Amino acid sequence: MTDSKRLRIAVQKSGRLSDDSIALLKAIGVKLSIRDRLLIAHSTNEKIDLLRVRDDDIPGLVMDGVVDLGFIGENELEEKMLERKASGKPADYEVLRRLDYGGCRLSIAVPNEMPYAGVSSLEGKRVATTYPFLLERYFIEQNINAKAVMLTGSVEVAPRAGVADAICDLVSTGATLEANGLEEKEVIFRSKAVLIQRKDSELSDEKQALIERLAPRIDGVLLAKESKYIMLHAPKAEVEEVKSLLPGAENPTILPLAGSDDTVAVHVVSTETLFWETMEKLKALGCSSILVLPIEKMLG
C-alpha cells in the first residue's frame, strides 16, 4: 500500500523516458526496487514511492494532486494542459527542473509527392496527430483552416491509409518520417523531459524538505554529465597557449612532473566538449598523455 507521507513520483512505465528517468533517480541517490509487472515501486532508502504509468497520464496525476512529482515530456505536458483548460479542469503545476533527455520536436510532415509551398498549402487539409490541442493552436496562430484528426498511434501511416493528408508527430532523427515517405515541413513545438511538481502550497513540510534536498542533486548530476576532467602533460613554455585552447579552463591546476624540469601536468574541469581537433592541436604543441575523463558527481 502507499503511505501518504511518502513522496509519490510518476514515471513512464515503458517508453522513451523510462530508462533515463530511473537512471536520474538512481544517480541522485534514490535506491529503487523495481519489479517489472508492478505499478508501484518503493525506494529502499528514501520516503519515496514510484508510480509507473503511461506518459499520457502523468500531467493529470500531478495536476490532480494524486502524485507529488512527475517526469514528463514538455510536448505531452503542454498538450494535456491545453486539454484540461479547455474542459475547465485544474491545470496547475510547477517545473522543478528541465532535464537533458527526451529531446524531440513536434513537426508537421507531408507525403514526399504532395506539393508544398509553406503552411498555406495545409489549407483545407486533414492532419493526423496525437497532439490535437497543440496542432489546433498552431493552425489558429497561422490563420490556417485545417482539421486535426486524432490518432493515438501509427500516425505516420495515416496518409498512406487515406485517413489524413499530412501528419503532425514527434521527430528526433527523422528516420520514422523517411521510412514512411514523409518530409518534415514545420516544427511547431520543441520538447525535452522535465520534472514537474504539484502546486507546492499543497505539499507537506516534510515532502517539501525532501524535494529541496534532492533537487540540487539533480543540478549536480546534470552539470557532471556535461563536464569533463581533462589531464595532460604540457611543455612549460606552452602553458598559456594550452590554457587558451582548453574550453572553459580559467583556473587549471598546474603540477610539476617528477624528473622533468620543462614539462608540467595540467588538470582542468571543462564544461564543454573537448573536440578531437583541439586534442590534435594540443598534441602539435608538444602535449602528451592527453586524457578526457567523465565526471560522476559535482557539488559546489
Ligand SMILES: Nc1ncnc2c1ncn2[C@@H]1O[C@H](COP(=O)(O)OP(=O)(O)OP(=O)(O)O)[C@@H](O)[C@H]1O
Ligand atoms: N524519438 C524520440 N526521441 C527522443 N524523445 C522522444 C522521442 N519520441 C518521443 N520522445 C519523448 O518521449 C515521450 C514518450 O515517448 P514514447 O514514444 O515512449 O511515448 P508513448 O508511446 O506515448 O508511451 P506510453 O505507452 O507511455 O503512452 C514523448 O512524449 C516525448 O516527450
Ligand SMILES: O=P(O)(O)OC[C@H]1O[C@H](OP(=O)(O)OP(=O)(O)O)[C@H](O)[C@@H]1O
Ligand atoms: O525521428 P525518429 O528518431 O525516427 O523518432 C520519432 C519516433 O519516435 C517516437 O516513437 P517511438 O519510437 O518511441 O515508438 P512509438 O511510436 O511506439 O511510441 C515518435 O512517436 C516517432 O514515431
Ligand SMILES: [Mg+2]
Ligand atoms: Mg503516451
